[in-house]
Amino acid sequence: MNSNISLEVNVAGIKLKNPVIAASGCFGFGREYSRYFDLNRLGGIAVKGLTREPRKGNPPPRIAETPAGILNSVGLQNPGVQAFIEKEIPFLRGFDTAIIANASGNTIEDYEYMVKTLSDADIDGIELNLSCPNVKEGCMSFGSTANGVFEVVSRVKKKAGKPLIVKLTPNVTDITEIARAAEAAGADAVSLINTLLGMAIDAKTRRPILGNVTGGLSGPAVKPVALRMVWQVSKAVNIPIIGMGGISNGTDAVEFLLAGASAVMMGTAGFVNPMAWVETIEGLENYMAENKVKSVTELIGGLIV
Amino acid sequence: MDNIFKIAKSEMLNADTFLLTIESERIAKKARPGQIVHVKCGNGTEVYLRRPISICSVDREKGTFDLAIQIRGKGTKILSNMKPGDEIDIIGPLGQGFSLYPKHRKIIVVGGGIGIFPLLQLLKDHPADNKKAILGFRNRSLVILENEFRQSCDGLFIATDDGSYGEKGFVTDILKKEVEKELPDMVFLCGPIVMMKAGVELLKKYNVPCEVSMEQRMGCGIGACLTCVCKVKKGDDWEYTQVCKRGPVFSGDEVIFD
Ligand SMILES: Cc1cc2nc3c(=O)[nH]c(=O)nc-3n(C[C@H](O)[C@H](O)[C@H](O)COP(=O)(O)OP(=O)(O)OC[C@H]3O[C@@H](n4cnc5c(N)ncnc54)[C@H](O)[C@@H]3O)c2cc1C
Ligand SMILES: Cc1cc2nc3c(=O)[nH]c(=O)nc-3n(C[C@H](O)[C@H](O)[C@H](O)COP(=O)(O)O)c2cc1C
Ligand code: FES
Numbered sequence: 166m167n168s169n170i171s172l173e174v175n176v177a178g179i180k181l182k183n184p185v186i187a188a189s190g191c192f193g194f195g196r197e198y199s200r201y202f203d204l205n206r207l208g209g210i211a212v213k214g215l216t217r218e219p220r221k222g223n224p225p226p227r228i229a230e231t232p233a234g235i236l237n238s239v240g241l242q243n244p245g246v247q248a249f250i251e252k253e254i255p256f257l258r259g260f261d262t263a264i265i266a267n268a269s270g271n272t273i274e275d276y277e278y279m280v281k282t283l284s285d286a287d288i289d290g291i292e293l294n295l296s297c298p299n300v301k302e303g304c305m306s307f308g309s310t311a312n313g314v315f316e317v318v319s320r321v322k323k324k325a326g327k328p329l330i331v332k333l334t335p336n337v338t339d340i341t342e343i344a345r346a347a348e349a350a351g352a353d354a355v356s357l358i359n360t361l362l363g364m365a366i367d368a369k370t371r372r373p374i375l376g377n378v379t380g381g382l383s384g385p386a387v388k389p390v391a392l393r394m395v396w397q398v399s400k401a402v403n404i405p406i407i408g409m410g411g412i413s414n415g416t417d418a419v420e421f422l423l424a425g426a427s428a429v430m431m432g433t434a435g436f437v438n439p440m441a442w443v444e445t446i447e448g449l450e451n452y453m454a455e456n457k458v459k460s461v462t463e464l465i466g467g468l469i470v
Numbered sequence: 471m472d473n474i475f476k477i478a479k480s481e482m483l484n485a486d487t488f489l490l491t492i493e494s495e496r497i498a499k500k501a502r503p504g505q506i507v508h509v510k511c512g513n514g515t516e517v518y519l520r521r522p523i524s525i526c527s528v529d530r531e532k533g534t535f536d537l538a539i540q541i542r543g544k545g546t547k548i549l550s551n552m553k554p555g556d557e558i559d560i561i562g563p564l565g566q567g568f569s570l571y572p573k574h575r576k577i578i579v580v581g582g583g584i585g586i587f588p589l590l591q592l593l594k595d596h597p598a599d600n601k602k603a604i605l606g607f608r609n610r611s612l613v614i615l616e617n618e619f620r621q622s623c624d625g626l627f628i629a630t631d632d633g634s635y636g637e638k639g640f641v642t643d644i645l646k647k648e649v650e651k652e653l654p655d656m657v658f659l660c661g662p663i664v665m666m667k668a669g670v671e672l673l674k675k676y677n678v679p680c681e682v683s684m685e686q687r688m689g690c691g692i693g694a695c696l697t698c699v700c701k702v703k704k705g706d707d708w709e710y711t712q713v714c715k716r717g718p719v720f721s722g723d724e725v726i727f728d
Contacts, residue, residue: 197715234518
C-alpha cells in the first residue's frame with residue numbers, strides 16, 4: 166500500500182479504514198469469504214439482513230442469471246437477531262473492520278425492537294432495510310413512500326444508540342423524495358440502491374425461473390441506474406451516502422464516489438470473483454496514486470459537470 | 471487465489487457431452503468424490519455467473535481432474551469450445567462429497583443422465599469390496615463413460631428409457647431387484663429429483679442408508695448468498711440449507727423432496 170495516500174472515511178460517525186464495504190445478503194456473516202481473503206482488508210461488512218425471529222426464506226430457485234446481472238429472491242433467510250449477536254458478532258469482532266447490522270421487520274414495532282437490540286450490541290452501525298423486494302410485509306412497503314419512510318425512521322431513531330443508515334429502494338418514482346424523508350426523520354446516512362424488482366421467464370417451460378416469481382436485480386446491469394440515483398440523492402440531502410449497485414472494480418467505486426457517495430458497498434461481483442472487494446480497494450489506491458489524490462475524501466462528490 | 475488452470479484435453483463423449491481434463495495438482499489432490507467446482511465461462515459479463523460442475527474423476531499422480539459436461543445453454547457451450555492450452559478460471563473443490571466408510575463392504579451407485587458423473591470417482595475411491603453401478607440414460611446414443619464405469623466396479627447395469635440399450639425402464643427398478651437379492655450397506659444416488667426421491671423411498675423400506683447429490687441454481691458457490699437452497703429436516707421442523715456448502719451430497723433421510 167502507498168503510505169502517502171489515505172483511504173480513510175468517516176460515514177456518519179462510523180470510521181472506515183477504506184470506503185469498501187461488503188453489501189448485505191451477499192457476504193453472509195463473513196465466514197465463507199474469510200477463507201478466500203483477509204477480512205481485515207475490508208472497510209466494513211454489512212451482514213445478512215436480520216429479523217426479530219429466524220426466517221426460513223423463499224422457496225428455490227432463488228437466483229436467475231440475466232444479462233450482466235442476477236435476480237435473487239432469497240427473502241431474508243436468517244437465524245434471527247439473537248443468534249447473530251451470540252454467534253456471529255464474536256467471530257466478526259476478531260477482525261479490524263466495521264460491522265454494520267442490516268435490519269428488517271414486518272411492523273414498526275419490529276423495527277423499533279431491532280434497532281434497540283442492535284444498539285446494545287457490539288456493532289458499529291445499523292442499516293435499516295426499508296427496501297427488500299422479496300418479502301410480502303414490511304420492508305419495501307414502508308420504503309416506497311416518503312410518509313412510510315418518515316414514520317419508521319422517526320420512530321426507530323428514538324431507540325437508536327448507533328449510527329443509523331437507511332437503505333433505500335430504487336423501486337420508486339422519485340428517490341430524492343424518499344431520501345429527504347429519511348434525512349428529515351433523523352437518518353444519519355442513506356445507502357442505495359437495493360435491488361430493482363424484476364422477473365425471469367423460461368420460454369421453454371412457460372414458467373417463471375424464480376420460485377417466488379419475481380426477484381431483485383443486481384450486478385453490473387444496474388450500475389447506470391444506481392449511479393444516477395446516488396447523484397440525484399447527493400444533490401438532495403446533506404447526510405452521507407453509501408453507494409452500491411453493480412460495482413465490480415476500482416474504477417466503478419471511483420465513479421460512485423464522484424457521484425457523491427462517501428463509501429461503497431459491493432455484493433454480486435463477489436459471486437463471480439471472490440477477490441472483487443480486495444481488487445476494488447487496490448484499484449482505488451492505484452487510481453489515487455495515478456491521479457495524485459491524497460485522500461479518498463477528495464473524490465466524494467467530485468463530479469465535474 | 472489459485473484459480474487459473476490450463477486445459478490439458480477436451481474430447482466429445484457424445485453429440486452434446488464433452489470431457490475437459492484440467493491441470494491442477496491442488497484440486498486433484500484435495501477433491502473428494504461428490505465435490506463440485508465453480509467454473510467461469512468466458513471472460514466477460516455475457517455469461518455472468520459461474521457454473522457448478524461435479525468433479526467426475528481425478529488423476530492424483532498426473533495432477534489433473536476431469537469434468538464431464540453436457541451442453542445445456544450458453545455457458546456450457548462456451549466451455550465446449552475451449553481447447554487444450556487454454557486457461558480456465560475455476561474455484562474449488564467446494565461442498566461436501568460422498569461418505570466413504572470402510573465398514574461399508576457392499577455399495578451400489580445409481581445415476582441418471584448427467585447425474586452419473588460424480589459417481590465415477592466415488593467408485594474408484596470407495597474401499598468396499600463389492601461395488602455395483604446402475605446407470606440410466608434416455609436412449610442408446612446418450613450412453614457414455616461405459617468402459618470407465620465398468621472398470622471401476624464389480625457389476626454395471628445400464629437402463630434406457632426406450633430400451634435401445636441395456637434394460638428398458640427405470641434405474642430404480644434395477645435397484646429394487648438388486649436390493650432384494652442382497653442388501654447393500656450403502657447406496658449413492660445422483661440424478662433427476664424424481665429418480666432420487668423414488669430411490670430414497672424404496673431404500674427406506676429396506677432400511678438401507680443412502681446419500682443423494684442435490685442440484686440447484688447457484689450464485690456464490692461457497693455458502694454466502696443463500697440462493698442455492700434445498701429443504702432439509704431440522705429437529706421436528708425443516709430449514710432451507712445451501713446445496714453448495716452443506717451439500718451437494720446429503721443423507722437420503724435428511725432431504726425433504728416436495
Ligand atoms: C451440484 C451440481 C453439480 C452439477 N454437475 C454437473 C456435471 O457434472 N456435469 C454437467 O454437465 N452439469 C452439471 N450440473 C448442471 C450444470 O451446472 C448446468 O447444466 C449449467 O449450469 C448450465 O449452464 P448453461 O450456461 O449451459 O445453461 P443456461 O440455461 O444458459 O444457464 C442459465 C443459468 O441457469 C443455471 N442453471 C441451468 N441449469 C442448471 C442446473 N441443472 N443446475 C444448476 N444451475 C443451472 C446456470 O448455472 C446459469 O446460472 C451440475 C449442477 C449442480 C447444481
Ligand atoms: C443474494 C442477495 C441477497 C441480498 N440480501 C439483502 C439483504 O438481506 N438486505 C439488504 O439490505 N440487501 C440485500 N441485498 C441487496 C444488496 O445488498 C445490494 O443492495 C444489491 O445487490 C446491489 O449491489 P450489487 O450490485 O453490488 O450486488 C441482497 C442482494 C443479493 C444479490
Ligand atoms: S450459491 Fe451462494 S450459498 Fe450456495
